[in-house]
Amino acid sequence: MWVFNSLFGKLFDGIFFFFLNMSPWVSMIVVSLLTGMLMLSIFRLTSNQEGIKKAKNKIKAHILELRLFQDNLGISLRSQGKILTTNLKYLSHTAKPMLIMIVPLVLVLIQLNFRFAYLPFQTGQHALVKVILKPDLNPSETAVELTPLSAGIVVETPGIRIDEEREIDWRIRITGEGRHEFAIESGGEKVIKRIDAGGKSLRTLSPIKVGAGFLDQLFYPAEKPMASTLPFQSVTITYPDRKMNLFGWKMHWIIAYFFLSMVFGFGLKGVFKVDF
Known part of the structure; x- marks a missing residue:
C-alpha cells in the first residue's frame, strides 16, 4: 500500500x-x-x-x-x-x-x-503533539519520550498522560523554518515524525502518522506507516487550519x-x- x-x-x-x-x-x-x-x-x-x-x-x-x-x-x-x-x-x-x-x-x-x-507552522508558533498508544497499553505505566531531532523544535512541557484516552500530549514550539523531525521513543523502539514550518504553503503536510493497517494507510498516506511492532497507534501534530479566502469570505x-x-x-x- x-x-x-x-x-x-x-x-x-x-x-x-x-x-x-x-x-x-x-x-x-x-x-x-x-x-x-x-x-x-x-x-x-x-x-x-x-x-x-x-x-x-x-x-x-x-x-x-x-x-x-x-x-x-x-x-x-x-x-x-x-x-x-x-x-x-x-x-x-x-x-x-x-x-x-x-x-x-x-x-x-x-x-x-x-x-x-x-498551513505550515511559522516561527514562534506552538503545536500539540499527541501520541495514542495501542489498546493494551496504559500511558501512566508506559515510558514514552519525545526527542527533537532538529534544531527548529523546542519541547516546552513534559508529557501529559490521559489514561482514559490512551493519550500522551506534549507542547512544542517552532523556532525555525524548514522540515524538522522528532522521535517518539518507548522501550528501545522509536518512530520519527516530520513537521514542516515556513516555506511554500501548498506542499504536502502530514498531521498524523499511523500504523500499517489498510484503512489507516488509505486515509493517511502522507508519511510511511509505523511498524506494527511499535506500541503506538498514531502520532498527531496540530497544524493550523487553512481557509480559502474569496474576497473576505473564508470557506x-x-x-x-x-x-x-x-x-x-x-x-x-x-x-x-x-x-x-
Whole structure:
C-alpha cells in the first residue's frame, strides 16, 4: 500500500510543483478542472449514454403530457406514474458510473486534503503533539519520550498522560523554518515524525502518522506507516487550519473544490459529448 501511496503522492507533487508559490486559488482551479475532465471521461466510458438520452427524452415528453392534460385526472396520474418509472430507469443508468467514480474521487480528495486543509507552522508558533498508544497499553505505566531531532523544535512541557484516552500530549514550539523531525521513543523502539514550518504553503503536510493497517494507510498516506511492532497507534501534530479566502469570505477548501469541479463538469460536458 505504501508503494502505491508514494507513487500517487508524487503524481500530485508534480501537478502542484508549478503552483507552490502562487495563490491557492490557482492550483484549486487547475485541480478542479482536471477533476471535472477525469469524471467526465469516466462517466462517458462507463455509462449507457444512449439509455440516458432516451430516459431524459421520455421524462420531458411525460412532463409535457402532464401539462397539456392537467385537467384530465386519468392522463395526469398515468403521466406521473410514467415519470416515476422512467426516473428510476434513468437512475439505474447513472448508478454504475457514479459508483465507479467514487473510488478515484476519494483518492483525489485524500491527496488534496494534505495540501489544502493545513498551513505550515511559522516561527514562534506552538503545536500539540499527541501520541495514542495501542489498546493494551496504559500511558501512566508506559515510558514514552519525545526527542527533537532538529534544531527548529523546542519541547516546552513534559508529557501529559490521559489514561482514559490512551493519550500522551506534549507542547512544542517552532523556532525555525524548514522540515524538522522528532522521535517518539518507548522501550528501545522509536518512530520519527516530520513537521514542516515556513516555506511554500501548498506542499504536502502530514498531521498524523499511523500504523500499517489498510484503512489507516488509505486515509493517511502522507508519511510511511509505523511498524506494527511499535506500541503506538498514531502520532498527531496540530497544524493550523487553512481557509480559502474569496474576497473576505473564508470557506473550507472542499466547498470551493466541489463547486469548481461541478462548474467545469457541466461546462465541458458538450466537449466530452457526455449526457447526464
